[in-house]
Amino acid sequence: MAEITHEELEGRMLDILEDICEDDEVRVRRDEDLFALGLLDSMGAIELLVTIEEEFGVSIAPTEVERDEMNTANLIVHQVEIRL
Amino acid sequence: MSFYADPSFFMLLAAAVAGAAFLGLRERPLKRYGLVASAAFLACLFCKDLPGLAVAAGFTVAATLATRWLLASPSSNARFYASVGVVLVPLLSAKVGAVFDQNLLGFAGVSYVTFKALQVLFEVHDGIVGKMGVFDYLYFLLFFPVFTSGPIDRSRRFLEDADAVRPRDEYAGLLARGILLLLAGVVYTFVVAVWLHRFYAPSAWGSGPFVAELGGQVQTAYVYGLYLFFDFAGYSLMAMGASYCFGIRTPRNFRAPFASVDIKDFWNRWNITLSFWLRDFVFMRFSRLALRHRWFKSRLTTACWGFVFDMALMGAWHGLTADYLLYGLYHGLLLAGTEAFQKKSRFYRAHKKSPLFRAASWFVTLQLVMFGFALFSGQVTMLVKGAFHG
Numbered sequence: 001m002a003e004i005t006h007e008e009l010e011g012r013m014l015d016i017l018e019d020i021c022e023d024d025e026v027r028v029r030r031d032e033d034l035f036a037l038g039l040l041d042s043m044g045a046i047e048l049l050v051t052i053e054e055e056f057g058v059s060i061a062p063t064e065v066e067r068d069e070m071n072t073a074n075l076i077v078h079q080v081e082i083r084l
Numbered sequence: 085m086s087f088y089a090d091p092s093f094f095m096l097l098a099a100a101v102a103g104a105a106f107l108g109l110r111e112r113p114l115k116r117y118g119l120v121a122s123a124a125f126l127a128c129l130f131c132k133d134l135p136g137l138a139v140a141a142g143f144t145v146a147a148t149l150a151t152r153w154l155l156a157s158p159s160s161n162a163r164f165y166a167s168v169g170v171v172l173v174p175l176l177s178a179k180v181g182a183v184f185d186q187n188l189l190g191f192a193g194v195s196y197v198t199f200k201a202l203q204v205l206f207e208v209h210d211g212i213v214g215k216m217g218v219f220d221y222l223y224f225l226l227f228f229p230v231f232t233s234g235p236i237d238r239s240r241r242f243l244e245d246a247d248a249v250r251p252r253d254e255y256a257g258l259l260a261r262g263i264l265l266l267l268a269g270v271v272y273t274f275v276v277a278v279w280l281h282r283f284y285a286p287s288a289w290g291s292g293p294f295v296a297e298l299g300g301q302v303q304t305a306y307v308y309g310l311y312l313f314f315d316f317a318g319y320s321l322m323a324m325g326a327s328y329c330f331g332i333r334t335p336r337n338f339r340a341p342f343a344s345v346d347i348k349d350f351w352n353r354w355n356i357t358l359s360f361w362l363r364d365f366v367f368m369r370f371s372r373l374a375l376r377h378r379w380f381k382s383r384l385t386t387a388c389w390g391f392v393f394d395m396a397l398m399g400a401w402h403g404l405t406a407d408y409l410l411y412g413l414y415h416g417l418l419l420a421g422t423e424a425f426q427k428k429s430r431f432y433r434a435h436k437k438s439p440l441f442r443a444a445s446w447f448v449t450l451q452l453v454m455f456g457f458a459l460f461s462g463q464v465t466m467l468v469k470g471a472f473h474g
Contacts, residue, residue, distance in 0.1 A: 038436075041348070042363050043387040043423070046371045061210035062368040063238075 004056075004084065006077075012055065013077045020047050030073040040071070048076070058083045085128040087232045088273070088322050096128065101262075101329040108255040108331060115246045118227065118330045119219060125228035129192055136191035143174050143194070147201040148221060154208050155215065164209040171201045183404045193232045195401065197225055199361055204239050206365055213239065220246070229326035233319060235337040235357040245332045255331065262328030265321050272318025280311040286463055288470045301467065302454075309457040313341065316355070342453070345446050346426075347418045350453055358398070367394040384427055388420035395419060402460075411459045418452060 017026040021039040034040035040048070046062065053059050058080055070079050085093055100121045107117055130137035150167035157163055174189040175198040181188030204221070207213040216239070223246060224239045250258070284307045289297050320337035327334035337356050344350035351359045371390045373379075380386045392413070399412015426432050435441040458464045 042367060043371060043383065043390065046368045047375060047383060050372055050375045061207070061212055062372070063207060063364050064210060064212050 006081065009056075009081060009084075010077050013080065014073065016048070016051050016055065017073055017076070020044050020051070026073050033071045034073070035067065035071050052080055056080060056084065085131065087125075087129065087228075088269075088319055093128075096125065097326060100125070101259075101326070104330050105259055108250070108259060108329075109252055111249060111252055111255070113249050114331045115223065118246065118332070119223045121330075122223065122226045122228040122231070126226060126231065129228075129232070133192070139174060139189050140191045140193070140197075143171075143191075143197065144222070144225060146173075147171050147197070147225065148218060151201070151204055151208065151216070151221060152218075154205060155213075158208050158211055158214075164205065167205050168202065171198060171205065174198070179401070179404055196231065196234050196236060199234075199236050199358075200225055200239070202365065203236075203361070206369075207239070216243075227327070227330075227332065229323045229330070229332075230334055233323070235320055235323060235334055236361050237332070237334050237357070241335075242332060248331060250331060258328045258331060258333070262325045265325030265328060267325075269318045269321030269323075269325060272314045272321060274318075277311055277314035277318055280307055280314060283307045284311055286461070286466065289467055301458075301463070304463060305454045305458040305461075308461045308463070309454045312457060312460075313338070342450060343446070344449050344453070345442055346449055347415070347422045347452060348426075350449060351415075351419070354453075362394050362398055366397055367391070370394070384424060387423050391419035391423065392416035407459060407462045407465055410465070411456060414456055414459055418456075 014027050017034075018024050021034065021044065023039055025037070026034065026039060029037065034044075049060050049062065060079065060083070065079055070076055085096075087093055103121070104114055104117060107114055126140075130140065147170070150170045154160070154163045154167045174191070174194050177188040178190030178194055181190065204213060204216070204224070208216075220243055221239075224237070224242050227237075227242070230237060284304070286304050286308075287300065289301070317338040324334045324336060335357055337358075339353045339356065341350060341354040344353055367390045370393050371386055374386045374389065375383075380389060393416070395416030396409070396412045398415070399408045399410070402408040402411065426436075455464075
């Protein structure tokens, strides 16, 4: 995959998250626990992993990352970034 | 010897915990001691069941070899499926055998070692578990406090604890918590559950007024549900407590399940380690496959089928009987219905945070949960049969 800047990745991830959570609150509350906010659940999480795989070619297994390391918008961006 | 039931078990446990405390408070490693203690406890568990011991030993060897074989080539699908197949043999054959009242390759704890062995295989195949020593693997699989009935730990978490040599104060804290958990579990199981069980007297639908008969049946379901909770949560607390004494922070299995505000919430609070195991290794894998291959038109349909599949399997695991299968299907459909309601209903979105809605939702959930237990205990099928046979 061609080089992607942090800003591009962040922008695309926020679009994806908004689509999956069906709520634009994810753009504002980037450091809040999306599971606790009720915006993400197990199904949302798996959709997220499949979308990340399709969009960025980054494969993350369902139990690879502990939930508290991938439960906010910023942490999700970070987990994808370190695997690119 | 039955774990957490026979007096001899508790005496042996006290001695084993004293040994662990002696080492732990001197800041010595507990892993080897824990493995030896586990071997001793399992020898006592199987001392009067030599066929069970033979199958358990055979399973342990086969699972260990299958895992090493997969570790040598983790991404191989053929090796992964073959290993999963090998590990599943005793559990599947025991469940099918039970239908015909036969003990086919079953042994005490077969379900829980199978869950743990499968988790390792899944995570080796995913590339998350890269290497694992044979003794580490055996300790994870055979750790005695949780051997017979869980809670179901995860290998990476378990081994982090097993390898930790803690400072004296930290271990003393774990030990104190462990002993408290053990005592709390004893009270749950041997005081509260035993007391509740006295009131459990399932009876056929009588000839009294409808409301009185219904009241009696509801009472039976509630008593059974509460009994089941205190019995199983008590066992889980004891297993957790014994683990803590060995420096292993086995995860909790219950978190105030009767306070659940919906059925999804209930499964985050009831038999948590089983429900999360199924979530991670059944629901999420099924949904991932379904999403990748576009099996269903919408995300919602995918989630609903995922829930039904997940819970049907949970029911079948309890046993291939009408009661358990219905229990699983019932919860699968409830989860699917809840998911559809929460995703589609404007009413839900507008009111989900209001205290009145939450109170009503809690009340409805509690009744649904208790009805589920009435399915699980066989109360409902008994009533249905009674209605047909007059």
